[in-house]
Amino acid sequence: MMTVEQLQEKTERARAVLPALLDEKNRRCALDLIGQALLLNKEEILSANERDLEGAKRQGVPSAMCDRLLLTDERLLSIAEAVKQVALLPDPLGVEKSYTLENGLLIQKHRVPLGVIAMIYEARPNVTVDATALTLKSGNAVILKGGKEAFFTNTALVKVMRSALSALHLEDAVYLVEDTDRAVVDVLLAMRGQIDLVIPRGGKGLIRHVVDHAKVPVIETGAGNCHLYVHEKADLQKALKVLINAKVSRPSVCNAAETLICDKAVAPVFLKMADEALSALNVELRADEQALLLMPHADPSTEEDFATEYNDYILAVKTVSGIEEAVAHIAKYGTRHSEAILTEDDAAAEYFMARVDAAAVYRNASTRFTDGGVFGMGAEIGISTQKLHARGPFALEALTTWKYKIYGEGQVR
């Protein structure tokens, strides 16, 4: 395994590049060069990716995961295109506010980079490039720790990017931890004062581990046990359409719905509709006692079902006698990601949206909309389920902090 000293040395080298990254021209140029280099070195990258895929298949990695690992001509093109898009976003750095005190002191509040950011992620190699583009765009350096399945791909991608950056003497701004041992994660998590932020992206296990062990600041991402509450005053056709979208349009993502909460007043009608429609779409239903009676295709749910983010064609169903019970259920089991109410009643909608503690609360719309691109951020690093610094979809601004620059002529207090 890499020694702590080796990681520290790489981190120090990354930090040494930060002053040069304050220059917007350097950052713009860096992203342009990376975008071009990815396409110019297509063969090298794709053949490294083939090597990873062969290894993954030999080790019996599931085909869904192999697909996430796979790069094609088209996918590489779209990765390079995303770098170009990030380059075109407004500069997140610079003077945010400037004012002069009565004593003549000029105070400037500057948006500045956080510093050295570590990304810890799993199979998808596009994260290697996306994360690099977003961290460089915001003036930060990045330490990448990808999954072992993508080792050769990530190594090739980072080699190509570093070589592109070397024309600007900025190669040390991007560093891949080649050690695929998970223990190296714990070393990164302990580098307080050397790493300014860790962003974990991946499964629940990884995120939990990072949050529990980090001595460095973390932005927690992605856990989404999202609920859809069908209120007694819901338009049931509308509710069904939203439910189907929230569950089956892409079950593997964090903004998909995992539990349907149905008001008892509309359960006899709505649960029958949901049972028919969802079972026809191959969604497995796990229903509480009351719902079970109304849903012929459902199996009984357990306590654990309500706490589970399936990321799959499975839906838990809970019946409640009113909005308070729905809100209480979400408070108990929700992960503060995205929650929806289906209702035509304004007061009920406002009650729900004020009381449910989540990054995004919806009235009569699918939870699937929680996304940086949809919200107009131009990009997304992840979806934060914490309340401090970043909440919900976050992008460039969350990779910055601020600094007060104060100009005087000898003022004293």
Next chain:
Amino acid sequence: MMTVEQLQEKTERARAVLPALLDEKNRRCALDLIGQALLLNKEEILSANERDLEGAKRQGVPSAMCDRLLLTDERLLSIAEAVKQVALLPDPLGVEKSYTLENGLLIQKHRVPLGVIAMIYEARPNVTVDATALTLKSGNAVILKGGKEAFFTNTALVKVMRSALSALHLEDAVYLVEDTDRAVVDVLLAMRGQIDLVIPRGGKGLIRHVVDHAKVPVIETGAGNCHLYVHEKADLQKALKVLINAKVSRPSVCNAAETLICDKAVAPVFLKMADEALSALNVELRADEQALLLMPHADPSTEEDFATEYNDYILAVKTVSGIEEAVAHIAKYGTRHSEAILTEDDAAAEYFMARVDAAAVYRNASTRFTDGGVFGMGAEIGISTQKLHARGPFALEALTTWKYKIYGEGQVR
């Protein structure tokens, strides 16, 4: 000691009050009632304070600490006055941004309270009231854990405030952990999901302990090992005036200077001036080898001196051969609070202010200005030395987060 269950029950009661605190009228009324009640119950509060002071004197608590503990008619009046000032600040909650997507979805970004905030602090009883006013103003509930020296005072203050709040049925929004055992702190720090933020205020030991042990989010405050760098192009008269102010105007606070860094080019003149002026003001000087030769009143410094926040009439002195060495010294020993350069050279000032990583960087002004009131925030909860969520002086906004409310008519993705 209080059981975990007892603390959890209090925290749940506090959380139950949160919906009522969303109403701005309730919050305004709450602060008005608290301000009035403090004055109406003056005798009760002051006599409780006397009891604390007697206890402190019996136990030989140093007189500086006794003074921080002391309440007088005048001090209580100014505490009540501060509550009134907080009440008059603009509401930190509400819609921050509102936009409609092409598909008709209305997205509103709302500033919302964090939830239940725990304040862990030491002797000063004014924190009990200040923290309550600021957390309530921003719609949060507060769990207070004060120091044992102020036990009777804090108990009286919280009793008076809760009784005032009971007229609005909001008494559970403020709770004092009566247990003065330090172990109760660790219970609070582990209440992930129940406490939304912990703010430690006090000595380095307390803050370090909180940061190291917290499983809940923390805003780290107050450690200030601040430097003043006298560049070779400094106006030395100006520099001396700023140095004296930064060191002796109030040595006990976190924005006071602890180390003078002097460029060798001006050391023969400036260190002699500083030696005379500061020794006449009873400042103890701890100088490195080169400085020692120029400062007849100084003692030799050790490595530890440069890492120490004295909070006292002591100044460490370091000589450097140029700005790079000054910046490196600050990177090594600084606490990212406030750092100053004294120079008439624009390029040197910009170099220093861009490269020094701190919440506030000064050119030709005293570090003592780092303060929420001075910066125009109308109040201050503390000075954050971390980069995420809050940096530098922070007030109401840092006690909020945001929530996206999304209104649709059945939109799906």
